[in-house]
Amino acid sequence: MNTFRLIGHDNPYGSYPSPVAPVGYIENKLAVILVSKNGTIFQFIDDDSIFIKHSRLITNRLTDYEPQKHRLFAFDKNNIVMYEISKEQGFISDLLIDNDFSTNKPFMRWSLAKSTKATETIYSEFIRTVKYLYNNYPDFVSTWYDNVVGNLTNVYGLNLPSKWQALFYEINTPQNQENISKLPVLSRAYYYFIIPTISILGVADIGSYRLAGKQAKKLGFKNTLLVIDAGTVIMGVSVIIALCLKAEGIDCVLYSRAEPNPTDINVRDGVKVWKDNCCDSMISLGGGSSHSCGKGIGLMISNPGKDIRDFEGLDKSSNDFIPYIAINTINGDVSSLTRFCLITNTDTHAKMAIFDWRATPQVCIIDPALMLRKPTGLTAVNGMDALANAVGAYVSTIANPITDAFSIKAIKLIAKSLRRVVALGSDRQARDDITWAEFLASIAFVNTAGGYIHMIPQHLVGLYSMPFGICGAIFHREFAQFFMNAAHERFADIANAMGVRTEQLSTLEAAQAAIDAIKKLFSDVGVSTSMTTEILLKTMAENARKDLFNLMNPRKVTLDDIVETNKNVS
Amino acid sequence: MTTNMTSSTLADAINSLPSSGELPLPLPPVHLTTARYFTKIVANGFLSPQNCKYFGEPILYLFYGGVFYRPESSPTRHAIEFPVAFVFNPSVLDSVERFFPFDTGAIKSGRVGGWTDRLKPIDPRFKVDGRRESVAPEMVQYLFGSNANYLRGKINSDSVNKPDPFPLLHEYYSDDLTSLGVDHRQCVIECQCLIDILLTRDLIWVGFPETMTDEFAKLYLLTKPYMPDYYAYDCPVIFNPSEIAAILADKAKEVIYRYVVLPGGD
Numbered sequence: 001m002n003t004f005r006l007i008g009h010d011n012p013y014g015s016y017p018s019p020v021a022p023v024g025y026i027e028n029k030l031a032v033i034l035v036s037k038n039g040t041i042f043q044f045i046d047d048d049s050i051f052i053k054h055s056r057l058i059t060n061r062l063t064d065y066e067p068q069k070h071r072l073f074a075f076d077k078n079n080i081v082m083y084e085i086s087k088e089q090g091f092i093s094d095l096l097i098d099n100d101f102s103t104n105k106p107f108m109r110w111s112l113a114k115s116t117k118a119t120e121t122i123y124s125e126f127i128r129t130v131k132y133l134y135n136n137y138p139d140f141v142s143t144w145y146d147n148v149v150g151n152l153t154n155v156y157g158l159n160l161p162s163k164w165q166a167l168f169y170e171i172n173t174p175q176n177q178e179n180i181s182k183l184p185v186l187s188r189a190y191y192y193f194i195i196p197t198i199s200i201l202g203v204a205d206i207g208s209y210r211l212a213g214k215q216a217k218k219l220g221f222k223n224t225l226l227v228i229d230a231g232t233v234i235m236g237v238s239v240i241i242a243l244c245l246k247a248e249g250i251d252c253v254l255y256s257r258a259e260p261n262p263t264d265i266n267v268r269d270g271v272k273v274w275k276d277n278c279c280d281s282m283i284s285l286g287g288g289s290s291h292s293c294g295k296g297i298g299l300m301i302s303n304p305g306k307d308i309r310d311f312e313g314l315d316k317s318s319n320d321f322i323p324y325i326a327i328n329t330i331n332g333d334v335s336s337l338t339r340f341c342l343i344t345n346t347d348t349h350a351k352m353a354i355f356d357w358r359a360t361p362q363v364c365i366i367d368p369a370l371m372l373r374k375p376t377g378l379t380a381v382n383g384m385d386a387l388a389n390a391v392g393a394y395v396s397t398i399a400n401p402i403t404d405a406f407s408i409k410a411i412k413l414i415a416k417s418l419r420r421v422v423a424l425g426s427d428r429q430a431r432d433d434i435t436w437a438e439f440l441a442s443i444a445f446v447n448t449a450g451g452y453i454h455m456i457p458q459h460l461v462g463l464y465s466m467p468f469g470i471c472g473a474i475f476h477r478e479f480a481q482f483f484m485n486a487a488h489e490r491f492a493d494i495a496n497a498m499g500v501r502t503e504q505l506s507t508l509e510a511a512q513a514a515i516d517a518i519k520k521l522f523s524d525v526g527v528s529t530s531m532t533t534e535i536l537l538k539t540m541a542e543n544a545r546k547d548l549f550n551l552m553n554p555r556k557v558t559l560d561d562i563v564e565t566n567k568n569v570s
Numbered sequence: 571m572t573t574n575m576t577s578s579t580l581a582d583a584i585n586s587l588p589s590s591g592e593l594p595l596p597l598p599p600v601h602l603t604t605a606r607y608f609t610k611i612v613a614n615g616f617l618s619p620q621n622c623k624y625f626g627e628p629i630l631y632l633f634y635g636g637v638f639y640r641p642e643s644s645p646t647r648h649a650i651e652f653p654v655a656f657v658f659n660p661s662v663l664d665s666v667e668r669f670f671p672f673d674t675g676a677i678k679s680g681r682v683g684g685w686t687d688r689l690k691p692i693d694p695r696f697k698v699d700g701r702r703e704s705v706a707p708e709m710v711q712y713l714f715g716s717n718a719n720y721l722r723g724k725i726n727s728d729s730v731n732k733p734d735p736f737p738l739l740h741e742y743y744s745d746d747l748t749s750l751g752v753d754h755r756q757c758v759i760e761c762q763c764l765i766d767i768l769l770t771r772d773l774i775w776v777g778f779p780e781t782m783t784d785e786f787a788k789l790y791l792l793t794k795p796y797m798p799d800y801y802a803y804d805c806p807v808i809f810n811p812s813e814i815a816a817i818l819a820d821k822a823k824e825v826i827y828r829y830v831v832l833p834g835g836d
Contacts, residue, residue, distance in 0.1 A: 010649035012808065013781065014606040021650045021808040032649045034810040041810060043650075051649040071807060092806075107783040115806035137787035139794065144783065147802075488795065 004033070004042070006065045009072055009080060010051040017102050020074045022065065023051045033067045040067050052077050089116045096121060106132045114156075122156055130164055142397065163398065193402055193447050194339055194357055196326070196364040201439060209237065209327050209367040212283060213244035219323045219362060221281040223251045225274050227294040228285045229258040237329065238285055245283075253277040258286075258293035261351070263344045267296035267308045274301055281323040284336070284361075291326050291335030295359040296343050298322045302358070308343055312352040317359070326361035334389065334442035336364050366439055376422055380525035383418040383434055386410065386441045387518065391494060393444035395487045406444035411497040413437035415521065422525045491515065578734040580671060581698045584708055586733055593707040594717040596660035597635030598774060598826050599761050604651035605779050612789045616766045617656070624678040625693070630767060631675075632658070632666070634706050634759035635721060635826055637777070637819040638673065652805065653815045657775035657798075657822055658767070660829070666700035666761040671709060671739055673758050683750050685742055695735060700761070709759055713739060717830045721823065723757040773798040775825045777818040779805045799825065 009020040010032060022033040023045075030049060031042040054062070055078065062082050065072070071088065073095075074080045083091040092112045095101050102108045106129060113125035126148075133141045145164035152158045161167045200211055216224060224245060228238050242252045255273045258266055270293060274282075284294030296308045302319045303311075311317060328336035335341060339360040342351045387410075393399060394407035417433035424430070491511035495502050498517040502510040601617055611617060619628035637655045670692065680686045689696065698705050710717060713736070715726035725743045729736045743757050770793050778786055780802035790797050801821040803814055 012605050012648070012650050012652040012811075013779070014609075018781075019807050023649050030649075033808075034650070035807045036810045037813060043810070045649050046647065049647050049649045105781065105784070108781045110783075111779075111781045111804060111806045114804065132784075133787065137784070137791060140787040140790045143790065143797070144787070147800075 004067050006062055008051045008053040009074060011074060015105065016074055016076045017108065018074055020072045020080065022067065022072050042067065089118065092116050093118060093121055096125065119156055119158060123158055126152065130167060194360055195443055196337060196361045198363045200365045201435065202367040209241065209365055210244050212241050212325060212327055212365060213248040213250065215325055215363045216245055216250050217248040221250045221323060223279050224281040224283055225255055225279040226252050226283050226285060227255050227258060227270060227290050227297065229256065229289045241283065241285055253279055258289045260289050261344050262289050262293035263346045264308045265346055266293050267300065267343060270297040271300045283325045283327060285327045286329050288335040292341035292343060295341040298324055299356065299359060309345065309352065311354045311356060314355045315357060317356050321358040324361050325363040327365045334445055336361060337439065337442045338446040340446050366435055376425060379425055380422045383414060383525065384522060386438045387414045389445035390441035393448040394494060395490045396448035399448050403444040403448050406440040408493065408497045410437040410441035410444065411494060415498040418521065419524050579694055580696045580735055583733040583736055584698065584712065587712065593704055594710055595829055595832055596663055596707050597717060597829055598657050598660055599632040599634055599662055600637055600822060601632045601656045602637060603654050605654055605782060606651060608654045608778055608782055609785050612785050615770060615792055616768045618766045619764055624674065630763040632761040632763065634761055637815065637822040638755040638758045650808065650811060652779050652811055653818055655777040655818050655822055656773060657825055659772040659774050662767055662772045663706055665763050665765055665767055667764045668700045668762050669698045669705055669709060670696050670760040671713060672760065673755055674760055676755065681750065682747055689742065706759060712736065721830065769793060771796055775799045775822065777801045777803065777821055779803060781805060
């Protein structure tokens with residue numbers, strides 16, 4: 001290339017910071033310097049072309065510029081630096097060390113990071129970019145991620161999850177927060193599907209809970225801890241279970257101090273009862289309170305030296321779980337089927353969410369016979385809670401064909417039979433339908449993290465000791481409309497499942513019809529509450545903002561959304 | 571071949587031809603702009619006609635069925651521009667006021683050598699009323715024979731036997747103008763709109779610099795639930811815009827070919 005005299009630059013983006021094209025003269029002809037696949041080239045331009053002319057000061061500073069050796073980068077139109085092409089990677093890496101660099105143009109950072117070809121730099125900017133999109137354009141995260149992740153794997157050798165939610169799931173754990181700069185290996189199977197090894201679902205005529213003794217014997221139970229709550233004692237079912245165990249030669253110790261929202265103290269007390277009585281196995285009987293408390297006890301027993309608070313988060317246990325059967329007596333409960341438990345931290349009053357695959361019961365028994373005499377109000381609330389689980393799972397961003405099948409069938413059964421079972425609790429067919437729906441919805445829920453429906457209520461439960469089912473049901477009623485706007489097609493499917501005739505409706509109309517059908521069902525089964533203050537909702541929103549469940553929502557929930565929704569809650 | 575100097579118009583010539591059976595499906599029109607304007611266009615949510623010195627009125631230019639980018643045709647005279655391409659659903663053709671069987675900017679600015687004079691007056695001689703139904707597919711069929719031929723720049727040899735000015739256009743398309751820097755853009759149908767085109771409904775694809783992905787994210791939200799596909803080209807340094815445009819053209823072609831391979835698309 002002939003001698004080039006630099007006089008200015010042009011920035012095709014029109015905004016800074018940015019790489020810029022040098023403009024100058026080659027033998028008295030105006031030219032711009034470009035990067036081509038064949039190296040540095042120049043292109044002659046018209047004399048009246050528009051570009052930024054450099055001041056004398058800048059010109060003097062860049063006097064050593066040579067097109068074949070250097071490139072220009074501009075922080076603004078008057079702040080231009082020159083760097084050597086051979087040292088480009090170092091120059092850009094230095095730029096990216098500054099967290100305040102190019103905050104107004106995050107994708108400039110991302111583009112520059114890739115040009116370094118340095119895996120660690122690319123990874124950290126990738127995380128930063130995903131977070132930026134999540135915070136600013138949540139609807140676009142998935143599209144962008146899906147577009148780039150394959151290239152990052154193939155070209156740069158990064159081992160990344162196929163779904164962005166899985167990446168967030170990884171990086172939000174405390175351990176990875178600490179190690180984020182150490183380039184953790186993120187290799188996972190991204191669609192877990194976890195259910196108990198054996199699930200026994202009875203019909204209301206039979207009383208399958210009586211199989212508990214035989215199942216316990218198969219698992220080698222000899223002296224078992226029966227974890228229940230006060231409500232279960234009243235039902236007298238625990239006595240029957242104890243007799244069934246006795247018939248198989250199994251001794252039984254009762255622990256009945258699981259509070260409605262079990263606390264860490266309840267768990268520690270249960271551990272003491274286990275140890276004092278030399279138990280070797282456990283049955284939890286009842287609803288979520290018994291099962292959560294039981295799982296907490298099991299985690300501490302299986303992992304000596306650890307406290308229940310050590311298990312908050314994902315898969316924190318390291319040893320096999322104790323032999324364990326869960327018997328469910330509550331429609332809408334998910335605990336008996338899942339790896340999931342909620343324990344209240346008595347210091348903070350917050351619910352600790354524990355996900356541990358080892359805590360999934362080996363055997364789960366769900367028996368509608370145990371629910372026949374359930375009060376009408378509780379039946380209605382539990383049914384709507386199950387509906388909330390199914391809908392939440394169906395619109396979750398990590399829904400998959402298995403959970404879809406479970407969700408839709410659950411919705412169909414609830415739409416078909418909830419009114420009937422609320423009106424006539426002893427209707428065995430309707431009770432069976434709702435029991436199946438509960439099972440299906442729970443499985444779908446826990447394998448999709450359930451999204452919004454559990455994001456808010458768990459904080460409400462922890463803070464104010466409101467029954468979980470009521471919280472879930474209420475928030476489902478109020479928030480379904482909010483999420484519907486981000487998931488029309490999914491809600492249109494829900495309308496179909498609820499029996500709405502949608503043939504003549506647009507997708508949007510069908511989605512709205514789903515919301516109307518849900519509210520109608522709420523009204524028909526008589527679920528109503530008076531609701532809470534703005535302060536209460538703000539408190540929940542602050543918690544919800546930090547919550548992992550928010551990531552699985554079709555639409556991100558903000559404080560304003562919750563406060564706005566509060567206006568509609570009666 | 572000698573040039574037919576009669577004053578027949580292309581519109582008349584098309585009208586005089588008998589109906590030739592099933593026409594190819596209409597192709598997506600493409601608007602080309604520059605990165606410098608991308609932010610403003612997204613903020614507006616529509617494309618609007620810009621003053622055109624050649625036609626003396628505000629015109630929004632689109633190309634029929636492809637990215638035909640000329641860096642020097644940008645609406646400003648900046649030293650360098652990065653290309654941005656918007657591909658629309660063919661339904662946008664309803665907004666086209668008139669078609670021309672070539673890039674009028676290249677003709678009027680004298681970039682095609684002696685053809686600038688030989689094709690005069692391009693208006694009204696080569697102007698075809700856009701309000702006429704299926705005019706673009708008709709032009710493709712008579713001039714190129716099929717959508718696939720049009721996208722490859724392969725001329726319909728039978729057009730020399732059609733009424734004036736088809737033979738002249740055949741000669742223009744066939745002339746080797748590479749020495750003048752003219753490439754595949756020699757065979758292109760230009761669409762001129764006099765009204766705004768909204769981005770919210772009919773946008774099917776956007777090509778833009780990756781550094782401006784946040785602008786596209788805004789567009790993505792704006793267009794819900796009709797979000798376009800996209801291609802974000804990598805440009806951490808100032809790459810040659812012509813090479814970028816070639817990549818964009820190839821990527822856009824993948825989108826446009828979806829229409830060509832439809833039943834009746836070719």
